[in-house]
Amino acid sequence: MLDPVWKAITPEQYGLIERMLLERISLAGIARVLQISEDTVQRYVNPKAESVLEQVEVSAKPKKPLTVQMDELWSFVDDKHHQQWVWLAIDAQTREIVGVHIGERSAQSAKALWNSMPAVYRQCAVIYTDHWSAYGAVLPKKRHRSVGKDSGLTSYIERFNNTLRQRVSRLVRKCLSFSKKLENHIAAIWNFVHHYNATRRRKLVLA
Numbered sequence: 001m002l003d004p005v006w007k008a009i010t011p012e013q014y015g016l017i018e019r020m021l022l023e024r025i026s027l028a029g030i031a032r033v034l035q036i037s038e039d040t041v042q043r044y045v046n047p048k049a050e051s052v053l054e055q056v057e058v059s060a061k062p063k064k065p066l067t068v069q070m071d072e073l074w075s076f077v078d079d080k081h082h083q084q085w086v087w088l089a090i091d092a093q094t095r096e097i098v099g100v101h102i103g104e105r106s107a108q109s110a111k112a113l114w115n116s117m118p119a120v121y122r123q124c125a126v127i128y129t130d131h132w133s134a135y136g137a138v139l140p141k142k143r144h145r146s147v148g149k150d151s152g153l154t155s156y157i158e159r160f161n162n163t164l165r166q167r168v169s170r171l172v173r174k175c176l177s178f179s180k181k182l183e184n185h186i187a188a189i190w191n192f193v194h195h196y197n198a199t200r201r202r203k204l205v206l207a
Contacts, residue, residue, distance in 0.1 A: 009036065009044070017044060021188070022195050026169045049187035057194065058096045058118060059201050066125040067092040069157040070113065070135065072105060073164065075171050077182045084182065086164070086171075086189060087113040089121070090157045092128075096200045097160065097193050102186050110134040128153045160196075168192050 013034050020030045027045065031038040073086040087109055089099030099117040103109040110132075114122065128145045129135040136146060147153045165171045170188050 009040065014044065017041060021045070022167060022192060024167050024169045029169075045184070048191075049184050052187040052190045053194065054100075054186070054190055056096075056098055056100060056116065056118065057197060058091070058098055059094060059204055061091075061118070061120045063120055063124060066121055068098060068117070068121055068125040068127045069154045070099070070127060070129045071154055071157040071161060072109075072132070073161045073171070075102075075185070077185050084185060085109060088157060088160065088164075089113060089117055089127075090160055091121075092156055094200060094204060095156060095160075096197050100190065100193055102189060105134070107134040107137045110138040114138055130154060163196075164189070164192065 013036070016034060017030055020033065025033070027041045028038050031041050034041075068089050069092055070087070070089045073088065075084050075086055076082055077084050083104070084102050085105045087099070087101040087103070088097060090096070091098050098121055099113050101109055101112040101116050103112060117125075126143050126145060127135075127139050128147055129139070130149060131146050135144065145153070149158065168188055170185055
């Protein structure tokens with residue numbers, strides 16, 4: 001916004017900022033819509049980014065066979081040479097995201113994704129992935145299923161990857177709203193994951 005006039009932000013506007021952050025609207029776009037300065041939006045977002053919980057919250061699960069799908073999503077911070085892969089795991093029954101890691105594309109990151117899942121999944125889940133070798137190096141061999149995308153057995157996580165790109169502006173390909181700081185990049189992804197899982201839990205209760 002050019003030469004914004006200072007004015008107090010109302011609680012309603014704060015609520016709108018929260019919702020727009022989940023709808024692929026950049027910070028500059030939010031500032032234009034609300035007719036406030038981009039600095040004001042950034043000052044609101046920064047402390048929230050610092051407080052975002054980097055741990056999945058999912059509904060209670062019985063200790064029984066579970067099915068998980070894993071995949072990784074390309075992204076970058078500041079420029080395309082600074083790649084940050086978004087590693088994700090989804091419960092194929094509830095569609096909740098049950099594991100998240102952001103980092104390099106390596107066996108170490110695959111291990112971090114595995115460790116990010118609640119214990120019940122690490123103990124009981126059968127896990128479907130594509131043929132990327134990092135998964136085979138880390139996941140329990142008796143419960144790991146390496147499959148092609150045409151099998152349909154990783155379709156839920158592939159669909160979520162598309163949802164994430166559609167809803168988080170920092171992940172849109174060839175966009176101007178890419179992340180400049182890794183901390184904010186990670187926080188934006190986790191913020192959407194928490195929103196998505198809360199929505200899934202409400203649907204499960206109503207089902």
